[in-house]
Structures are given as structure tokens and as C-alpha cells.
Amino acid sequence: MRCPSPGDLKLDHAPELTTISGSPSHAAMGSPPLGSALWMKIVLAQGLLNTAAQQFWTHPDLPSVFSPFLLELYSMVSCSVPLMRSAYDRAEELAAADPLAAVTATYLERHIEEESHHDEWLLDDLVASGMDRATVLQRVPSAAVARLVGAQYCWIRHAHPAALFGYLAVIEGNPPLAEHLNEIQMQTGYPPETFRCLRLHAADDIEHLNELRSTIVGLPLSDTYAALIATSAFATLQGLISIFDDLMAK
Numbered sequence: 001m002r003c004p005s006p007g008d009l010k011l012d013h014a015p016e017l018t019t020i021s022g023s024p025s026h027a028a029m030g031s032p033p034l035g036s037a038l039w040m041k042i043v044l045a046q047g048l049l050n051t052a053a054q055q056f057w058t059h060p061d062l063p064s065v066f067s068p069f070l071l072e073l074y075s076m077v078s079c080s081v082p083l084m085r086s087a088y089d090r091a092e093e094l095a096a097a098d099p100l101a102a103v104t105a106t107y108l109e110r111h112i113e114e115e116s117h118h119d120e121w122l123l124d125d126l127v128a129s130g131m132d133r134a135t136v137l138q139r140v141p142s143a144a145v146a147r148l149v150g151a152q153y154c155w156i157r158h159a160h161p162a163a164l165f166g167y168l169a170v171i172e173g174n175p176p177l178a179e180h181l182n183e184i185q186m187q188t189g190y191p192p193e194t195f196r197c198l199r200l201h202a203a204d205d206i207e208h209l210n211e212l213r214s215t216i217v218g219l220p221l222s223d224t225y226a227a228l229i230a231t232s233a234f235a236t237l238q239g240l241i242s243i244f245d246d247l248m249a250k
Contacts, residue, residue, distance in 0.1 A: 166232025
């Protein structure tokens with residue numbers, strides 16, 4: 001939600017995600033451990049999303065695009081816990097013989113509990129903004145949200161559930177700032193109740209982000225799975241940018 005200074009990375013110049021079989025080990029080359037290098041790569045790429053977000057939040061008619069934004073946000077939030085449960089279930093299936101899956105399951109079990117009911121809280125906030133509850137519940141997620149979330153289901157089932165760490169790192173990588181939410185409320189004229197769930201994330205997401213960073217940095221990664229998580233992160237960045245672009249085009 002916040003809009004830091006935009007980065008200068010371009011999508012067609014994203015950091016290389018593939019590795020060459022038989023290349024020297026990271027330790028031998030003196031480079032950071034895989035988890036640390038992966039986290040730095042994701043953080044650098046956040047500039048792409050910051051640029052799109054800044055363009056959205058400085059839209060000349062922010063009130064007209066804010067309501068559709070809330071609906072897209074609700075679709076993503078309502079998908080989050082089912083998505084994490086799917087990854088947790090798959091990780092549990094693999095955990096006995098797979099240390100990476102075991103760490104993934106442990107993290108997700110805790111995080112699912114932390115994120116439960118946020119969709120209900122956000123729905124209450126949308127109703128407070130003047131939206132009809134039944135209409136919001138009946139709304140079909142957009143194609144952009146379906147692509148964003150659907151890619152994760154594919155990687156969870158057909159690659160490794162740890163892929164979801166890339167998605168989570170991006171989704172939680174830009175927690176909202178309370179002062180920014182105050183500015184948005186003033187610009188849009190929406191009542192304070194519209195921002196209750198967003199303010200909760202402004203208070204909690206820094207702690208969650210630090211926990212996620214520590215987990216990713218400590219993952220028992222191979223080159224293959226580090227590349228998978230990076231690919232997931234870049235796909236998530238591109239998916240969120242697509243959502244912002246679609247909202248501004250309306």
C-alpha cells in the first residue's frame with residue numbers, strides 16, 4: 001500500500017532466475033547463502049511494484065478507482081487462506097522426507113492462523129464504505145486475480161509448496177503506512193470504518209515481514225528451489241502490476 005521511491009528495474013531486465021548445473025557452490029564463490037541472496041533479489045525487484053503503486057495512488061481521480069481497488073483487494077484476501085491451506089497440505093505430504101517442505105508446513109500452519117478471518121473483516125469494511133454485502137460476496141474474481149493466485153496452485157501441486165514463499169514475500173513486502181492511509185481517506189472521502197482492516201495490517205505487517213524474511217533466509221534451499229521461489233515472486237510482482245494497470249485503465 002505504501003509508495004516508496006520507485007526503483008529503476010525493468011521487467012525485461014529482471015535478475016536471472018535460472019542456474020547452470022554444475023556451477024560452483026555459493027560458498028565457494030564467496031556469495032551470500034541462497035536464502036539471503038533470494039531475499040535481496042526480491043527486495044530489489046519491489047521497485048517495479050512501487051512504481052505501479054505510486055502511479056495508482058497519485059491518480060488524478062483517486063475516488064473513482066479506489067472502490068474497484070477495494071474489490072480486487074477483497075478477492076485477493078479471500079483467496080489467501082485457502083491458498084495457504086493448499087500449500088500446507090502439500091507440504092505436510094512431503095515433510096517426512098523433505099526438510100524444505102517441513103519448514104514450509106511449520107511456517108504456514110502459524111501464518112494461516114494469523115491471517116484467518118481477515119476476509120470477513122475486510123468485507124465489513126467494504127460494507128461500511130457503502131457497498132452491498134451480497135453483491136461483494138457474489139462478485140467473481142477478476143481474470144488478473146485468477147492468474148495471480150492460480151499460478152501458485154500450479155507450482156504448489158506440480159513443483160513444490162515452498163513456491164508460495166515468493167508470493168508471500170511480495171504480498172507482504174509493502175505493508176501500508178498509517179499516515180498514507182490517512183491521506184487516502186482524506187482524498188477519497190470514505191469513512192474511517194473503511195480502513196479498519198488496512199490499519200490492522202499497518203500495525204502488524206512489519207512484524208510478519210520480519211518473520212517471513214527470517215524464514216526465507218534460513219530455508220534449506222537448493223539452486224532449483226531458490227529459482228522456483230524467485231520465479232514465483234516475479235510472477236506475483238507482474239500480477240500485481242497488471243491489477244494496478246487494469247484499475248487505472250477503467
